[in-house]
Amino acid sequence: xxxxxxxxxxxxxxxxxxxxxxxxxxxxxxxxxxxxxxxxxxxxxxxxxxxxxxxxxxxxxxxxxxxxxxxxxxxxxxxxxxxxxxxxxxxxxxxxxxxxxxxxxxxxxxxxxxxxxxxxxxxxxxxxxxxxxxxxxxxxxxxxxxxxxxxxxxxxxxxxxxxxxxxxxxxxxxxx
Amino acid sequence: xxxxxxxxxxxxxxxxxxxxxxxxxxxxxxxxxxxxxxxxxxxxxxxxxxxxxxxxxxxxxxxxxxxxxxxxxxxxxxxxxxxxxxxxxxxxxxxxxxxxxxxxxxxxxxxxxxxxxxxxxxxxxxxxxxxxxxxxxxxxxxxxxxxxxxxxxxxxxxxxxxxxxxxxxxxxxxxx
DNA sequence: TATAACATGTAACAAGTTACATGATTTC
DNA sequence: GAAATCATGTAACTTGTTACATGTTATA
Numbered sequence: 001x002x003x004x005x006x007x008x009x010x011x012x013x014x015x016x017x018x019x020x021x022x023x024x025x026x027x028x029x030x031x032x033x034x035x036x037x038x039x040x041x042x043x044x045x046x047x048x049x050x051x052x053x054x055x056x057x058x059x060x061x062x063x064x065x066x067x068x069x070x071x072x073x074x075x076x077x078x079x080x081x082x083x084x085x086x087x088x089x090x091x092x093x094x095x096x097x098x099x100x101x102x103x104x105x106x107x108x109x110x111x112x113x114x115x116x117x118x119x120x121x122x123x124x125x126x127x128x129x130x131x132x133x134x135x136x137x138x139x140x141x142x143x144x145x146x147x148x149x150x151x152x153x154x155x156x157x158x159x160x161x162x163x164x165x166x167x168x169x170x171x172x173x174x175x176x
Numbered sequence: 177x178x179x180x181x182x183x184x185x186x187x188x189x190x191x192x193x194x195x196x197x198x199x200x201x202x203x204x205x206x207x208x209x210x211x212x213x214x215x216x217x218x219x220x221x222x223x224x225x226x227x228x229x230x231x232x233x234x235x236x237x238x239x240x241x242x243x244x245x246x247x248x249x250x251x252x253x254x255x256x257x258x259x260x261x262x263x264x265x266x267x268x269x270x271x272x273x274x275x276x277x278x279x280x281x282x283x284x285x286x287x288x289x290x291x292x293x294x295x296x297x298x299x300x301x302x303x304x305x306x307x308x309x310x311x312x313x314x315x316x317x318x319x320x321x322x323x324x325x326x327x328x329x330x331x332x333x334x335x336x337x338x339x340x341x342x343x344x345x346x347x348x349x350x351x352x
Numbered sequence: 353t354a355t356a357a358c359a360t361g362t363a364a365c366a367a368g369t370t371a372c373a374t375g376a377t378t379t380c
Numbered sequence: 381g382a383a384a385t386c387a388t389g390t391a392a393c394t395t396g397t398t399a400c401a402t403g404t405t406a407t408a
Contacts, residue, residue, distance in 0.1 A: 002276040003396090009280040029279075040396055042361070064404065065360045077298045084284065087277030088292045091299050091331070100178040101263030102320040103205075104185040108260065116264045123267050144278040154330030155267070158323050169353050179368090195388050216368055218389070240376065241388045358405070366397075377386070 003036055005087060007044045008072070008080040011054060015071040018042040029141075045070050051081050083171035114163050121159045128152050179212055181263060183220045184248070184256040187230060191247040194218040205317075221246050229255050286346035290339050297335045304328050 019157055022038045050158075053076035060066040072080075101161040105113050131152065137145040186197055198214045216336075221244075224230040229252035236242040281289050307328065313321040 002274070005280070006276045009276070009283070017360080033255060037397060039362080039398090043396080059316045060193055062404090064358090065402080067312065067360060080280075084277055084280055085292060087274060087287075088281060088284070088289065089295045090274070091276035091296050091303070092282070097269035098178070098266070099320040099323070100185070101260055102323065103265060103317055104181070104256075105259070105319060107185070107188070107196070108264070112261075113264065116261060119265045120267050127267070141279055143338055144275040145280060146338065147275070147331070147380095150330040150334040151327055154326040155323070158326040160321055162322065193388080213369060213388080214388095215370090219367080238376090240386090241374080243388060354408085356405105356407070358403105360402085360404105364397105364399080367395085368404075369385100369392105369394075371384105371390105371392085373390075374388085375386105376388105379384075380382090 002087060003040055003044055004048075005080070005083045007041060007048065008037060008053065008076060008083065011048075011072050012077065012080055013071060015069055017059070017067040017069045018045055020066065021045075048076065052076075060112065110166050114166040114170060117159055117163050117166065120154060120161065122157070124152060124156050140145075148175075178259075178263060179216055179220055180224075181256070181259045182212060183217060183224065183279060184252060184259065187221075187224075187246060187248050188253065188256055191245055193235070193243040193245045197221075225251065228252075231260065286342050290342040291343065293335055293339050293342065297332060297339065297351055300328060300332050300335070304332065 006025075007021070010016065010024060016024070018038065018041050021041050025036055025041075045054065045056075049056045049070065053073060054070045055073055056065055056068050056070050059069050109118070128149075131145070131149050182201075183197070186192065186200060192200070194214065194217050197217050201212055201217075221232075225232045228286065229249060230246045231249055232244050232246050234242055235245050238301070267315065306326075307321070307325055
């Protein structure tokens with residue numbers, strides 16, 4: 001999604017080749033931004049180079065496979081700043097995924113729907129405890145972690161309204 | 177994303193051809209699930225037919241273009257139920273999009289970051305008022321709408337913590 | 353010394369979107 | 381009767397993922 005911003009941001013910190021960037025993501029960001037795949041990184045780096053936002057050079061160490069190292073150009077940096085400002089400002093609608101399921105929920109007996117949502121709540125609660133117990137996040141990821149926590153809470157709170165409501169409606173029309 | 181579930185769910189209500197389903201989505205769901213495109217619908221219908229989850233027949237009305245009407249099969253209905261239960265149960269991590277930006281936020285002067293986040297808050301607040309003012313949602317979309325409202329609130333609440341914090345840090349290290 | 357794991361990457365496929373095609377019907 | 385719009389759909393492109401290739405170092 002914001003892969004452009006992510007790759008630019010990482011490249012900005014340090015010259016890198018694709019494999020290396022994949023490692024950085026996997027080890028340093030494994031929790032929140034785990035979902036960028038190697039080929040995506042390679043493609044993005046190539047694309048950035050074509051657009052003049054990054055430069056590439058070939059390197060070789062010992063007789064390991066040669067590798068293509070990328071570094072940021074000035075216009076790359078400008079683009080990064082531009083994208084960053086736009087992304088920070090913009091409100092990304094919080095989900096929509098999973099919402100489709102909610103729209104069809106009355107295809108299920110209310111009692112079962114309530115049960116399934118309760119299961120979801122369970123999983124969330126565990127996830128929440130994991131977060132609360134974790135060491136407070138350091139600088140860069142603190143904001144994102146905090147935001148995640150707020151949304152986890154919101155999801156739980158919402159379920160605490162929705163589940164009883166479904167249960168009530170299950171008890172109400174038991175004439176089926 | 178959940179396009180499979182969406183298309184199955186719509187088809188379950190009524191036999192349809194692709195164009196018609198695109199219209200239903202556009203007119204009935206324009207708010208929350210506006211983001212499925214016509215070719216996606218066509219492709220999904222074809223795929224469902226190949227998998228035996230839907231059946232197709234050709235129809236023609238007057239001398240308008242002939243059209244391919246799909247209808248649900250029994251195994252389609254089972255698949256729908258299976259998918260639905262899984263989706264309702266599962267907690268979809270609330271976002272991650274936009275989070276990349278937050279991770280790089282300290283590339284900006286704290287003061288500017290605070291200003292941009294305040295802008296984001298503005299937009300959210302407007303969106304929130306829109307929701308609060310809207311007519312209460314009817315059955316099917318009520319759950320989803322309610323959930324959205326909770327998350328909108330959560331995002332605003334989080335910003336109300338994050339913005340002052342950034343501002344404080346801007347005032348703190350004004351030695352730059 | 354055979355097997356596993358590391359380092360570096362590409363090819364082939366899947367999913368979705370934008371842009372277009374084509375004929376009928378309405379509108380000016 | 382020309383221009384717009386409706387009705388129905390497909391082709392071509394973009395983006396991202398899974399699965400594979402290829403040589404090198406570590407391990408049993």
